[in-house]
Amino acid sequence: MNQHRSPTIRRRRLGVELRRHREAAGVTIDVVAERLGCSTSKVSRIETGHTTATPSDVNRILDIYGVNDSVKSELVQIAREARQKGWWHPYSTVLTGAYVGLEAAARSIRVFEQQLVPGLLQSEEYAIAMIRAARLEDTDREIAQRVRVRMERQALLIQDDPIDLQVVLDEAVLSRPVGGDAVMRDQLIRLIEAAELPNVTLQILPFASGAHAGMDGAFVILEFEEEGDADVVFIDNATGGLFLEKADELRKYISIYDTARRSALTPAESVEMIEMLVEEPLWKSKRRVSGSI
Numbered sequence: 133m134n135q136h137r138s139p140t141i142r143r144r145r146l147g148v149e150l151r152r153h154r155e156a157a158g159v160t161i162d163v164v165a166e167r168l169g170c171s172t173s174k175v176s177r178i179e180t181g182h183t184t185a186t187p188s189d190v191n192r193i194l195d196i197y198g199v200n201d202s203v204k205s206e207l208v209q210i211a212r213e214a215r216q217k218g219w220w221h222p223y224s225t226v227l228t229g230a231y232v233g234l235e236a237a238a239r240s241i242r243v244f245e246q247q248l249v250p251g252l253l254q255s256e257e258y259a260i261a262m263i264r265a266a267r268l269e270d271t272d273r274e275i276a277q278r279v280r281v282r283m284e285r286q287a288l289l290i291q292d293d294p295i296d297l298q299v300v301l302d303e304a305v306l307s308r309p310v311g312g313d314a315v316m317r318d319q320l321i322r323l324i325e326a327a328e329l330p331n332v333t334l335q336i337l338p339f340a341s342g343a344h345a346g347m348d349g350a351f352v353i354l355e356f357e358e359e360g361d362a363d364v365v366f367i368d369n370a371t372g373g374l375f376l377e378k379a380d381e382l383r384k385y386i387s388i389y390d391t392a393r394r395s396a397l398t399p400a401e402s403v404e405m406i407e408m409l410v411e412e413p414l415w416k417s418k419r420r421v422s423g424s425i
Contacts, residue, residue, distance in 0.1 A: 133297035140233025143214040145361055149207055150193060153177040154260060157197040167196055184421060186209045193221075225277070231366055231373060232285065239357040240296035242389050245350045250299055251282045252289060253326050253334075258319040259283070261311030266370075298333045298345070301390050306336065306406065307414040318369065319411045327403050335396035336405055347390035353385055 136349060154164065160177075167170040168189065177183035185193070189210040194204045220232055235241065243250045248262055259279045267275065308318045309316040327334040352366040366377040367386045376382070396403060 136363075137219070139184075139214050139216050139218050140181075140230050140236035141356065141361055142210050143184055144230075144234075145358070146185065146190070146207060146210045147179045147181040147213055149183070149210070150190070150360070153194065153197045153199055153203075154179075154400040156269070157194060164196060167169060184214050185211055186191060186215070197289040212329075220398070225274075227281065230375075230403055231368075232281065234354055234364065234366070235285065236288065237356060237361070238354040240297055240355045242297070242353040242355075242386075243297070243299045243350075244346045244352075244389055244392055245305060246302040246346065247305065247308075247350065249305060249323065250352075251360050252286055252297060253299065253323060254282060255315070255319045255322045256283055257315045258310055258322075261315055264423075265310075267273045270394050289326070289332060294329075300335050300337055300396050302346075303336055303338045303414075306409055309413065309415040316413065316415070317410055320406050324403055324410075327399065327406075333399055334402055335399055337392055337395060338405070341395045342379065345388045348388075351383070351385055351388075353389060 153160070161172050161175045164175045168175070174183060178189075179183045187208045191204065193206060194306070199207075204340050218236065241252075243252075249258060251259070254262070256279060259282045260275065263270070263275050263282075264280050265276070270278070287299060306320065318322050323334060337346070349367065352368075353363065354366060355363045360387070362377055363382055365381060367374045376385070396402070
């Protein structure tokens with residue numbers, strides 16, 4: 133299985149194909165549920181990729197639609213792949229939603245962030261401090277698991293066929309000393325090192341830009357290699373996040389990202405700015421009006 137084909141994306145792809153064949157056959161979800169002896173909600177969740185269908189169920193469903201053996205064989209194989217466990221499965225107790233699985237399948241990722249360094253670029257100490265502050269009810273064990281997942285996700289940047297990562301960070305991200313002085317300095321150095329990777333593009337949106345297109349909030353655009361795997365926008369929140377897949381939604385967020393990127397410093401200027409901040413952190417500026425380190 134291609135390393136960009138995570139079980140999550142295979143389940144999503146299977147659902148799209150099953151829905152397409154059902155609609156082509158003119159069969160309703162109610163009919164499928166009755167023939168399978170299950171609820172309509174189960175059929176719907178299979179089609180939206182929220183539930184894994186067994187190869188046996190896929191066989192029976194495709195029999196209802198009257199598809200040929202070649203198509204049936206391909207989709208049954210996808211069903212088998214979708215039932216495999218991703219590397220993140222042992223950490224499922226601290227993961228909500230399907231984001232990590234989709235990220236593992238993405239060919240390229242575009243991130244706009246206003247508050248914090250994206251997980252793929254976080255140092256371990258920064259991640260610990262950030263998660264501990266944001267997850268007040270988590271135990272030490274849960275925090276350790278979240279950090280472990282975050283660190284393992286970063287392998288996507290240095291694997292044999294690495295993802296293409298483009299990031300626009302608001303200058304505010306560099307101004308908040310998450311974890312304290314030493315931790316934040318190390319995080320800035322980590323950003324400089326990541327920006328040297330040929331598959332990573334990092335740009336800073338400076339305060340001097342004023343109002344900008346991304347002021348409504350942070351988001352991630354996940355793009356996939358295979359034509360049948362629709363791109364998706366992810367908006368994170370405390371309860372697991374929101375996925376947007378409609379074409380008009382994607383166009384809107386791509387436009388926001390591109391506009392913010394054009395307002396940002398160039399990659400070279402951005403690295404130069406971060407290097408300056410390692411020496412003279414914004415959070416230690418004599419001109420600050422609030423208390424800090």
